[in-house]
Amino acid sequence: MSDRSLAREALQPKSFVFDKENAAWAKTRIALYPKGRQQSAVIPLLMRVQDQENWISRAAIEKIADMLKMPYIRVLEVATFYTQFQLKPVGTRAHIQVCGTTPCMLRGAEDLRAVCQKKINANAHQTNANGTLSWEEVECLGACVNAPMVAIRHDTYEDLTPERLEEIIDEFEAGRGDKVKTGPQNGRDFSAPITGQTTLLDLPQIKIKPNGAAKPAAKKQTPKKSVAKPSVVKKQPAKQPATGKPAKGALFVAPSGAADDLKMISGVGPVLEKKLNAFGVTQFKQVAKFTKKEIVDLDDALSFKGRIDRDEWVKQAKALAIGPDEYFKVFGKTPSVKKASVKTPSVKKSK
Numbered sequence: 001m002s003d004r005s006l007a008r009e010a011l012q013p014k015s016f017v018f019d020k021e022n023a024a025w026a027k028t029r030i031a032l033y034p035k036g037r038q039q040s041a042v043i044p045l046l047m048r049v050q051d052q053e054n055w056i057s058r059a060a061i062e063k064i065a066d067m068l069k070m071p072y073i074r075v076l077e078v079a080t081f082y083t084q085f086q087l088k089p090v091g092t093r094a095h096i097q098v099c100g101t102t103p104c105m106l107r108g109a110e111d112l113r114a115v116c117q118k119k120i121n122a123n124a125h126q127t128n129a130n131g132t133l134s135w136e137e138v139e140c141l142g143a144c145v146n147a148p149m150v151a152i153r154h155d156t157y158e159d160l161t162p163e164r165l166e167e168i169i170d171e172f173e174a175g176r177g178d179k180v181k182t183g184p185q186n187g188r189d190f191s192a193p194i195t196g197q198t199t200l201l202d203l204p205q206i207k208i209k210p211n212g213a214a215k216p217a218a219k220k221q222t223p224k225k226s227v228a229k230p231s232v233v234k235k236q237p238a239k240q241p242a243t244g245k246p247a248k249g250a251l252f253v254a255p256s257g258a259a260d261d262l263k264m265i266s267g268v269g270p271v272l273e274k275k276l277n278a279f280g281v282t283q284f285k286q287v288a289k290f291t292k293k294e295i296v297d298l299d300d301a302l303s304f305k306g307r308i309d310r311d312e313w314v315k316q317a318k319a320l321a322i323g324p325d326e327y328f329k330v331f332g333k334t335p336s337v338k339k340a341s342v343k344t345p346s347v348k349k350s351k
């Protein structure tokens, strides 16, 4: 059971005010609730206090109570009930919450706790010498499949080793916490198996009917026994005239040589790959050399509105042109391997 008492008097500030931006945000947030239900904003407001100050003081609790016309005790009850609210000052650069519940404990949470004790403070809820870091042990944070893990502010860092946690702590201490990759730290794709996706490999395309209802897939899934490490598969070269000019309807001259599996670029599916091939785009090295103008032209042709840049096609293609290992090195995950789409059978309308 964690200690949920307020910080001692000497640590309590005399008053609390939201800064200008947060005050405007709070006003808007309170106005979202129906008349007479403004007290429902208590948790978002307390969380905003914590985002601003790193912890929640008594002055802040009283301020929120005044804003929402609530008795102080009611806000105090909320703040002391939910353990995501820090009631004592924490590290100014990071407060590390180490999950110590069974799955994480079985996968090495005790070693992570030892790292925090060594690098921050032997005791939980106490900062390091310069007040920049602190830690605590918490109960399950809901990322058990990627155990062991820690949470820092609003992000989680999963599939941790003690060495990786040390690196992460060093980055936060150096003020570069916002640059640290969040989520799995071992290349796992979200909570997919570490060996790669093993199910839903031939998921048919779902067509959305005009009324928004999805047309059900007709093809049964075939379970796969194992997934081979993805490799860059060469396909038949796209047919292009040997004129040095793009084929009719194409934007690019397809290079000679076999076409790459463009579906390995995250964001490119079977349908999009076909379109790209029709535009004369067939190889990773070609995408890797896209100029700004070519990106704009292709974006326009595909009505993408900047998606090529957003999905980092050029960066992905550069890595894929070297190989899946390079992709893993750059993106921390294996490139996706997608099957060609399975046509959804058309459904006849009954009269």
Ligand code: FES
Pocket: 099, 100, 101, 102, 103, 104, 105, 139, 140, 141, 142, 143, 144, 145, 147, 149
């Ligand atoms: S047990 Fe650690 S996240 Fe669930």
